[in-house]
Amino acid sequence: MDPQEIRRSGSGWTRFLPFLAWLPEINAETLKADFIAGLTVALVAIPQSLAYAQLAGVPAYYGLYAALLPVIVGALLGSSPALSTGPVAMTSLLTAASVMTLATYGTEQFYSYVILMALLSGLFQIGLGLGRMGVLINFLSYPVLRGFINAAAIIIALSQLPAMLGLTLKNSTHFLSDILHVIEHANLMHTLSLAFGAGSLVLLALMKKFAPRLPGVLIVVALGTWLSYLIGFEADGGKVVGVIPQGLPGLSMPPMDWSASMHMLPSAFVIAIISFMEAMSSSKIIAIKTRTPWDENQELIGQGFAKVVAAFSQSMPVSGSFSRSALNLSAGARTGMASVFSALLVLLTLLFFTKLLYHLPKPILSAVIMMAVFSLVNVETIKDAWIANRLDGIAAVVTFIATLIFAPNIQNGILTGIILSLVLFLFRTMKPRIVVLGEDEHGVLRSARRYNLPKLHTRLTAIRFDGQLYFANVSFFEESILYLVSSEPELKVILVVGNGINGLDASGVEMLKNLLERLGQAGITLTFCNLKSTVTDVLKRTGLIETIGHENIFASEKLAIEAINARLAETDDDSTDTPSAEPVKE
Numbered sequence: 001m002d003p004q005e006i007r008r009s010g011s012g013w014t015r016f017l018p019f020l021a022w023l024p025e026i027n028a029e030t031l032k033a034d035f036i037a038g039l040t041v042a043l044v045a046i047p048q049s050l051a052y053a054q055l056a057g058v059p060a061y062y063g064l065y066a067a068l069l070p071v072i073v074g075a076l077l078g079s080s081p082a083l084s085t086g087p088v089a090m091t092s093l094l095t096a097a098s099v100m101t102l103a104t105y106g107t108e109q110f111y112s113y114v115i116l117m118a119l120l121s122g123l124f125q126i127g128l129g130l131g132r133m134g135v136l137i138n139f140l141s142y143p144v145l146r147g148f149i150n151a152a153a154i155i156i157a158l159s160q161l162p163a164m165l166g167l168t169l170k171n172s173t174h175f176l177s178d179i180l181h182v183i184e185h186a187n188l189m190h191t192l193s194l195a196f197g198a199g200s201l202v203l204l205a206l207m208k209k210f211a212p213r214l215p216g217v218l219i220v221v222a223l224g225t226w227l228s229y230l231i232g233f234e235a236d237g238g239k240v241v242g243v244i245p246q247g248l249p250g251l252s253m254p255p256m257d258w259s260a261s262m263h264m265l266p267s268a269f270v271i272a273i274i275s276f277m278e279a280m281s282s283s284k285i286i287a288i289k290t291r292t293p294w295d296e297n298q299e300l301i302g303q304g305f306a307k308v309v310a311a312f313s314q315s316m317p318v319s320g321s322f323s324r325s326a327l328n329l330s331a332g333a334r335t336g337m338a339s340v341f342s343a344l345l346v347l348l349t350l351l352f353f354t355k356l357l358y359h360l361p362k363p364i365l366s367a368v369i370m371m372a373v374f375s376l377v378n379v380e381t382i383k384d385a386w387i388a389n390r391l392d393g394i395a396a397v398v399t400f401i402a403t404l405i406f407a408p409n410i411q412n413g414i415l416t417g418i419i420l421s422l423v424l425f426l427f428r429t430m431k432p433r434i435v436v437l438g439e440d441e442h443g444v445l446r447s448a449r450r451y452n453l454p455k456l457h458t459r460l461t462a463i464r465f466d467g468q469l470y471f472a473n474v475s476f477f478e479e480s481i482l483y484l485v486s487s488e489p490e491l492k493v494i495l496v497v498g499n500g501i502n503g504l505d506a507s508g509v510e511m512l513k514n515l516l517e518r519l520g521q522a523g524i525t526l527t528f529c530n531l532k533s534t535v536t537d538v539l540k541r542t543g544l545i546e547t548i549g550h551e552n553i554f555a556s557e558k559l560a561i562e563a564i565n566a567r568l569a570e571t572d573d574d575s576t577d578t579p580s581a582e583p584v585k586e
Contacts, residue, residue: 018298019076022335030334037333038341040215041084041324045071045342046349047221048324048372050241050357051365052087054163055156056316057096057105058114060241060357060365063087065249065315067346070306074320075339078302079295080283082333084324084342085306089373090149091275091319093156097408098267102260105171112255113264115310118317119254120261120268122307125276129300137273137280137296143385143392144417145277146378147399148410153376155407160366164197166190166238175407192231193238197363200224204371217368221360229359239362244354248347254311270411271317272304279303279320286329323372391424432467434480437497445497445557459492460564462557466500469508478511485524492524492571493564497557499530504538516547527552529560 014021045067053063067086074085095117096105103110128136155175161182162169166189169181200220207216227233234240279299287294303320310318328338382400386393398420403413437445438453445462448455456462461484469477485491512526519526531539531553539545545553554560 015298017077018079018295018302019081019336022081025335026337031337033332033334034338035341037328037331037338039345040331041328041338042342042345043215043218044327045084045086045321045324046346047217047365047368049087049346050221050360051368051372052089052092053316054362054365055089055096055159055369056087056092056114057099058111058316059244060360061244061350061354062111062114062314062316064244064346064350065313066310066318068249068343068350069313070310070315070318071339071343071346073309074302074306074318075336076302077298077305078279078283078320078336079293079298080286080320081336082286082290082325082329082338083279083282083299083320084328084339085279085303085320086318086324087316088275088278088319088321089156089369089376090152090278091271091317093152093159094267094271094274094411095317097410098264098271100171100408102263113257113260114316115254115314116257116261117264117268117271118307118315119311120264121271121275121317122304122309122311124269124272125300125304125307127304128272129297129302129304132297134296134300137276140273140277140414140418141392141395141421143382143396144399144414144421146381146385147396148274148403148414148417149376150378150382151400151403151407151413152410153373155404155410156373157370159408160369163239163362163366164194164370166193166363171408176404178408190237192233192236193361193363196224196228196233196238196361197367200364200367201370204367208371217371221364221368224364225357225360228361233361234359241357241360241362241365244350244357246352246354247350249313249315249350251312252314254314266415267411270414274414275317275319276300276303278322282320282322282325286325289329323375391428395421395424426472429467429470430472431476432465432473434477435464435466436484437462437464439561443558443561445561456495456561457565457568458488458490459568460495461488461491461493462495462497462561464497464500468503468505469501469511470503470505471507474507474511477508478515481515481519481526485519485522492568494519494524494526495560495564496526496528497530498528498532498535501535502532504535509538509542509544512544513547525552527554527560527564529554529557 046064049063049067050060051063053060053066056062071085074083075081078085095114099110099113099117103113128134158179159175161179165182165186167182167185169178169185171178203220204216207214207219228238228240276299280296283294283296283299286292306318310316382393382396385396395417399413399417402416403410406412406416435447436449436455438448438451439456440446440451440453446453463480463484465477467473481494484494516526526548528548536545536553539548554563
């Protein structure tokens with residue numbers, strides 16, 4: 001079978017081992033392209049991994065370990081072969097913020113909890129993937145996500161100020177107070193550290209603007225490390241990466257602490273969701289550019305196993321990197337072998353080149369982190385959300401502010417945003433639009449108010465309900481119908497145009513039963529037309545269709561108007577005591 005057909009079918013072993021879909025594509029040409037892409041990504045991934053380990057609050061070699069086995073597992077078990085897995089800024093910050101409340105920063109217990117967080121968040125992702133729950137990611141609305149990312153990017157950048165200034169300050173439980181603490185002690189900064197950090201930041205920005213094709217991060221790190229060694233930066237009081245253990249990470253069971261695990265579960269869930277959001281964004285772009293399918297549930301499984309492997313290799317949580325995935329794709333990656341080659345280059349670094357990293361100044365790693373997150377700050381997205389929908393704008397702003405206030409526990413900020421977005425969703429759907437309809441010159445039912453159309457008849461009113469009938473809005477529907485009845489004393493028939501009703505739940509069924517009974521006692525008939533199959537199926541299963549009456553359900557607006565007008569005309573003929581009403585529109 002053709003490799004593309006295997007990929008599209010998504011059947012057999014490829015559903016569980018996705019790499020079997022791209023293995024047949026490997027040849028001399030793809031290996032060459034993947035090697036170049038893997039080399040390109042590794043040149044960026046190695047210094048970034050060291051920086052993100054610093055952001056996560058763990059030794060630098062944790063980052064290199066995270067760029068080894070988890071990268072391979074993510075490529076083999078994920079559905080997007082070009083997705084580059086490894087340490088990322090957002091996941092690293094979330095990890096540090098979550099563990100900081102349970103253990104002292106920089107202690108062995110802190111490191112063990114970081115490893116445990118990798119295991120727990122990975123298990124969450126595997127569980128969500130196996131349960132085909134990737135759709136749950138949609139509960140995190142785009143405005144909320146952008147509000148969180150903007151705030152988190154600012155927090156990440158500001159959190160690097162102590163290292164950039166060469167200060168050693170104790171972290172508190174409030175991020176904003178930590179920043180004030182930095183400002184208060186700015187007079188104690190290490191001038192040479194600031195020079196390395198600020199100089200690196202400027203150089204990275206210039207290279208990104210004028211020489212974007214060059215591996216700017218690698219060049220800055222290599223140049224900074226050489227200068228640090230040359231001038232004796234460490235001897236002058238500067239902080240360097242120091243000794244990185246040479247060799248492979250040992251595979252062992254992650255340190256288990258059941259009490260801590262229970263406290264970490266909410267944070268692990270947030271890390272699982274947020275890290276997958278970044279991976280999903282990259283996977284979607286890759287799928288569009290390469291015109292290859294991807295499976296969000298399989299990607300959850302792949303990213304989950306990558307985190308679990310990170311835990312067993314004594315490392316930190318990983319995720320799909322947006323920047324490195326884009327670089328991987330632009331460098332010509334053809335299959336998942338690009339990630340394998342990238343991991344092998346990290347392996348060579350661990351085996352032979354760790355001594356070269358000893359004199360790497362930590363302020364340079366802070367500059368790398370700052371440069372990476374500057375691109376995440378985009379206030380325009382919050383502004384656009386506000387313009388598009390005021391409630392979406394409120395959700396974005398509240399999430400942004402909550403994330404800053406709760407920092408370093410920024411997971412509470414995203415949880416606030418998720419809860420708020422769900423509440424606002426319910427608020428929006430509690431009062432969907434109900435439109436009173438009139439008939440235009442072509443016999444088409446349209447909004448009577450908008451098009452200045454007369455009502456159908458003194459005894460007939462047609463309305464359109466735009467939204468599903470469910471527990472949150474059934475009372476609003478009922479109140480609207482009863483308002484029509486009270487405001488139109490001659491009303492005998494209400495026609496509900498149902499092409500805007502997308503669903504009907506048990507609360508909606510119960511409401512309609514009670515409403516039909518009340519309207520029947522008042523001598524008013526409730527009729528429907530243009531109902532969708534999803535609604536009529538519920539009516540049939542519950543027996544409500546018999547209560548409504550088959551004769552009161554019509555396939556189209558035209559048939560409904562004609563039949564109802566005929567009934568009203570018969571009523572006029574049979575009523576000798578009732579004054580004649582105005583002519584019925586035909």
